[in-house]
Amino acid sequence: MHVLVPVKHVIDYNVQIQIKSGQVVHDQVKHSINPFDEIALEEAIRLKEKSFISKITAISIGPEDVKPTLRHALALGADQALHIHTDETLSTLNRAEVLQAIVSKENIDLVLMGKQAIDDDANQTGQILAALLQWPQATFASEIKPGDTWEVTREVDGGLQTIAITLPAVITVDLRLNEPRFASLPNIMKAKSKPCQTIPINEFNLTEDQAIEILEVTEPPKRQAGTMVKEIDDLIKIIQEHCA
Amino acid sequence: MKTLVIAEHQHDVLSPLTANCIEAANKLSNSCDVLLIGSKLDTIQKELSTLPSIDTCLLVESPKLSHPIAETYAPIIADIAKSYDVILMSNSTQTKDILPRVAGLMKITPLTDVIEIIDNETFKRPIYAGNAIQKVRYQAQHKLISIRPTAFKPTGETNISNISFKSIQPTIPQTKTSWVNMAEATSERPELTAAKIIVSGGRGVGSKDNFKKIESIADLMGAAIGASRAAVDAGYVPNDYQVGQTGKIVAPDTYLCFGISGAIQHLAGMKDSQTIIAIDKDPDAPIFKVADYGYVGDLFEVIDLLQNSMATS
Ligand SMILES: Cc1cc2nc3c(=O)[nH]c(=O)nc-3n(C[C@H](O)[C@H](O)[C@H](O)COP(=O)(O)OP(=O)(O)OC[C@H]3O[C@@H](n4cnc5c(N)ncnc54)[C@H](O)[C@@H]3O)c2cc1C
Ligand SMILES: Nc1ncnc2c1ncn2[C@@H]1O[C@H](COP(=O)(O)O)[C@@H](O)[C@H]1O
Numbered sequence: 001m002h003v004l005v006p007v008k009h010v011i012d013y014n015v016q017i018q019i020k021s022g023q024v025v026h027d028q029v030k031h032s033i034n035p036f037d038e039i040a041l042e043e044a045i046r047l048k049e050k051s052f053i054s055k056i057t058a059i060s061i062g063p064e065d066v067k068p069t070l071r072h073a074l075a076l077g078a079d080q081a082l083h084i085h086t087d088e089t090l091s092t093l094n095r096a097e098v099l100q101a102i103v104s105k106e107n108i109d110l111v112l113m114g115k116q117a118i119d120d121d122a123n124q125t126g127q128i129l130a131a132l133l134q135w136p137q138a139t140f141a142s143e144i145k146p147g148d149t150w151e152v153t154r155e156v157d158g159g160l161q162t163i164a165i166t167l168p169a170v171i172t173v174d175l176r177l178n179e180p181r182f183a184s185l186p187n188i189m190k191a192k193s194k195p196c197q198t199i200p201i202n203e204f205n206l207t208e209d210q211a212i213e214i215l216e217v218t219e220p221p222k223r224q225a226g227t228m229v230k231e232i233d234d235l236i237k238i239i240q241e242h243c244a
Numbered sequence: 245m246k247t248l249v250i251a252e253h254q255h256d257v258l259s260p261l262t263a264n265c266i267e268a269a270n271k272l273s274n275s276c277d278v279l280l281i282g283s284k285l286d287t288i289q290k291e292l293s294t295l296p297s298i299d300t301c302l303l304v305e306s307p308k309l310s311h312p313i314a315e316t317y318a319p320i321i322a323d324i325a326k327s328y329d330v331i332l333m334s335n336s337t338q339t340k341d342i343l344p345r346v347a348g349l350m351k352i353t354p355l356t357d358v359i360e361i362i363d364n365e366t367f368k369r370p371i372y373a374g375n376a377i378q379k380v381r382y383q384a385q386h387k388l389i390s391i392r393p394t395a396f397k398p399t400g401e402t403n404i405s406n407i408s409f410k411s412i413q414p415t416i417p418q419t420k421t422s423w424v425n426m427a428e429a430t431s432e433r434p435e436l437t438a439a440k441i442i443v444s445g446g447r448g449v450g451s452k453d454n455f456k457k458i459e460s461i462a463d464l465m466g467a468a469i470g471a472s473r474a475a476v477d478a479g480y481v482p483n484d485y486q487v488g489q490t491g492k493i494v495a496p497d498t499y500l501c502f503g504i505s506g507a508i509q510h511l512a513g514m515k516d517s518q519t520i521i522a523i524d525k526d527p528d529a530p531i532f533k534v535a536d537y538g539y540v541g542d543l544f545e546v547i548d549l550l551q552n553s554m555a556t557s
Binding site: 011013016017019024091092093096115116118119120121122123124125126127128129130131132135136137138139140142149151154155156157158159160161162163164165166169174175176209210211212213214215216217218219220223225226227228229232235236238239240242243244 | 254313314315318336337338340341342343344345346347348349351352353354355356357366370371372373374375376377378379380381382383384419420421422423424425426427428429437441443465467473476477482483484489490492497498500508509515519520521523532533534535536537538539540541545546549550553554
């Protein structure tokens with residue numbers, strides 16, 4: 001069984017982003033793998049260790065800059081990497097179409113991916129991909145039990161929901177699914193000899209989707225820092241005033 | 245602009261977020277239609293009649309639709325959506341699951357988590373956990389939009405609609421998804437995203453037992469309970485208490501938090517609250533940069549004192 005894990009190269013979650021002339025500053029800013037994708041990859045590796053799957057392909061869509069994230073995925077345990085090269089930012093629909101093409105080309109049985117990319121916070125790609133493939137989907141997974149049907153527990157607003165799906169399928173993962181491992185030095189070295197293929201975007205014959213055009217990016221309104229209360233009795237009064 | 249609002253409901257009760265969605269729809273057109281999908285819709289139908297500006301309510305009812313499974317719901321919605329210019333849903337985990345799947349079937353990129361409607365095709369949405377705001381032009385034959393409910397609070401306007409109801413016989417697709425169960429966090433407390441007061445706790449609370457103290461003050465105040473991811477991960481509280489970029493987005497009148505440092509991912513979920521009161525023992529905790537009132541000290545001391553004074557008053 002062959003699993004595809006899309007990995008997005010994003011500004012690191014610890015970085016306080018900067019905005020200059022209507023855009024988010026990317027130059028000289030630390031980037032890393034989207035944290036949710038790292039969790040998806042970890043789950044794929046654990047499934048492989050338990051022999052539920054046999055092969056893991058990591059894929060990233062973007063400019064040359066995304067390569068370090070693919071190398072990181074190889075060092076963690078992906079067997080091969082695909083870099084879909086484009087300097088444009090594709091819409092989520094176009095990204096899902098690229099993944100759909102790869103799914104059929106590589107005979108993928110399961111796509112395991114993050115529920116959202118922490119830059120655009122879109123939370124769309126997995127669900128769109130599942131629709132395009134006409135596959136079942138299980139989003140926001142916090143537990144995955146493989147079997148004849150796969151039981152997936154999902155983090156939803158009212159609590160924890162469990163559904164069962166039959167493969168092939170798309171599963172998107174939430175934060176509590178697992179704790180990703182670190183890449184060991186020998187594995188980082190070994191990753192250098194693993195296959196990493198680049199495919200130019202024009203090989204996909206996409207109809208460019210321009211439904212969403214970004215006009216500008218601005219800072220959110222800033223909250224004024226308030227007052228520090230020194231005396232605990234004053235604090236209690238303030239709390240009671242506001243929480244009556 | 246033919247506008248369709250897709251209503252959400254649980255346990256035969258209309259979700260309060262539907263009113264927020266109608267509020268957003270009103271910014272685009274004078275009236276809208278509402279789509280209700282489910283298995284027992286009669287009480288929800290009655291509740292809908294108390295909301296303003298609704299023209300027609302489309303009812304898709306079947307015992308096979310009792311659980312909101314994306315694979316089942318999406319084709320039904322996609323079919324109906326073809327007759328509308330704009331389709332709106334209030335952002336919830338259910339919407340996040342279903343709307344992009346509808347979009348995939350219609351081959352249209354959706355616009356998720358809209359916080360401002362400037363005109364028919366110009367919208368604002370947060371990116372980077374709310375640390376930046378994107379202004380976009382969105383043009384599509386059928387616009388598929390989810391709105392952030394806290395940004396569209398209903399005005400309480402009561403030009404009650406004169407709704408007509410129309411049943412639609414669904415073709416229910418064969419799917420490869422089946423329902424297993426729902427482990428529900430049952431609680432008498434107000435719903436987190438609709439609460440006026442939220443008391444929340446973080447890693448600083450220290451244990452599940454200690455968290456009970458937070459719960460007891462929240463109950464004295466009639467407040468909902470929130471938590472940081474660290475508190476959820478540590479097992480102090482269930483997952484649906486989590487506030488933040490990847491949890492719930494809240495904007496109560498008062499957000500009172502204990503032992504939450506204020507990581508960007510947490511702030512993303514609560515910094516639109518009207519008044520923030522924070523208690524943390526670390527004077528450098530970033531939560532104090534957004535708090536209207538901050539207190540540096542031991543949270544348990546504050547909780548005990550608060551509990552005593554509330555018990556006597
Ligand atoms: C992709 C991603 C998504 C995330 N999404 C979310 C999200 O949605 N929501 C979220 O909350 N987090 C999220 N996080 C996690 C976030 O980065 C922080 O790790 C988390 O919010 C920290 O929780 P905390 O403030 O409770 O813990 P800490 O940062 O450990 O803070 C605990 C605080 O308690 C104080 N304290 C300890 N004891 C006492 C005492 N006795 N009295 C007073 N104060 C005390 C300490 O001084 C400290 O400031 C996400 C992280 C990632 C990577
Ligand atoms: N450019 C990309 N390259 C690879 N994977 C991506 C890309 N964009 C999105 N994804 C995948 O889609 C998931 C959801 O992203 P989004 O819908 O943008 O929030 C991410 O967690 C990734 O797994």
